[in-house]
Amino acid sequence: MANKAYQRIYTQLEAITKATVSLKAKGVSNDELAIVHGRLAQVVRTKGDMITLQVFSGTEGIPTNAEITFLGAPPTLHVSDQLSGRFFDAYGNPIDGGPRVEGEERQIGGPSVNPYKRRQPSQLIPTGIAGIDLNNTLVSGQKIPFFADPDQPYNQVMADVALRADVDKIILGGMGLSNDDYLFFRHSFEAAGALDKIICFINTTENPPVERLLVPDMALTAAEYFAVDKNEKVLVLLTDMTLYADALSIVSNRMDQIPSKDSMPGSLYSDLAKIYEKAVQLPTGGSITIIAVTTLNDGDITHAIPDNTGYITEGQLFLRADSDSGKVIIDPFRSLSRLKQLVQGKQTREDHSQVMNAGVRLYADAQNAKTKLENGFDLSDYDHRCLAYAKEYATRLLSIDVNIRIEEMLDTAWELFGKYFSKAETGIKQALTDKYWKE
């Protein structure tokens, strides 16, 4: 980034903190990029003449007479078909050894799609995982996070979902990825022969954390190019949004903003919403579906990050290890897809909703039976059947390592109902039990 002719160079900083620097300058716009002592930085606050910049790689070693030049524009991405199959860092620079992408230069982080131009989502996204397809069916244009503790295999599940989805592009935004995770994604996509569908913006644990703040906007600018300009179905994967929020709080705290709950910035809701609201179903057929990961601290969903995320997104998929079956499952009691009713029974078989409902209710009865067992009481015959049902339900349906079509999920559920319960005990509409009940 060479300096232009007659470029103003500032040489006096007013303040330096661990992540930010401040100086007096005129004619500077919000979000504008700058170079501070050779390092890339971005304007995060302007108050009269006082400008505060977040320095992406940190401020260690920056002197008070450092040279600062403003680049005159916010971060941009060059968009074109050349993006396909490429790997980039958080600034859009190639990290796969290939050439720079040529194309129209677009500012990242713009507004989301005009609500009037949106269509209601209506296209099913089958994943093969019953915990999702049966109980929390996804549709294209949806925004939904995986909630999981850090020790759960969420990246693996996300990669599976991405490769099984019928989409034109998969855009991965990695924030704080370990090198192992990065290589895992790369190999999974290669092995599936899907590399030409993939675009990755990667910030690893070896990169500075504040850089992560650029990743979702980069990924979504690319997504919008393909969805809007090319009418393509785009799936955006963002992992891990908790680390993104952590970066937000680093910068906000260094700017001496008064921290809100859990030391997060008070603007956390808006910051997250700006990203998630880019999910859209366009009338011309293109779509952007956002599946994110929000890791939890010991399953605590009341922490500011998952709490705010849950208000914005159209549900959540809660991954946890189930000790009774020994499998990692999508927990039916803490997961939800708020758009599932748009496709269940309409793009899937007529019995879908009833079967989903009965299956989860009987699984809940099994949890009650488990409590009785733990309290040391004798179990009734119904309790024993519930517990046996729950184990099979978790193993054959809730587990993430199951990969079957939706119809097979429904037939499996009917098989379990017939094996462990009477028709009256399931309480399902008779027209459906007449048709689908298996003895």
Place this chain on the structure above:
Amino acid sequence: TVEQGWVANIGKAKNIVRRGREDADQINILGDDGVPMSYHETFWKSELIDFCFLQQDAFDPIDSLCPIERQKYMLDLVLNICDHSFTFDDYEKCRDYFKDMINLIRQMNYSEFESEAFNTYHTQLNNLLEENGK
């Protein structure tokens, strides 16, 4: 207004649900065999109100929309059952009996109001009631 005494009926239903929850807590503490049969009966009556009146399936075209006349009809029906007293040999029989009743009323909820299917289920329900209830 729906009818005289509608509010009183609601209060009655609420109280049954409340007592059912209290009895459920006692059953959890003392075990199924550690409480009198009346506790199970009260608990299952509250389950009846919950499953048959309070719950509605949004994905079922008939159950999702319940006009006020049907609401009154169903509440009267459910409270009428709760006014009966029953005798059971053991709590498992109590549970199975109420599950059968709950299932019949759910099938009624899925059927068009006062259609043939609706009335058939209603008759079956009345037969079941006559077997045990007073």
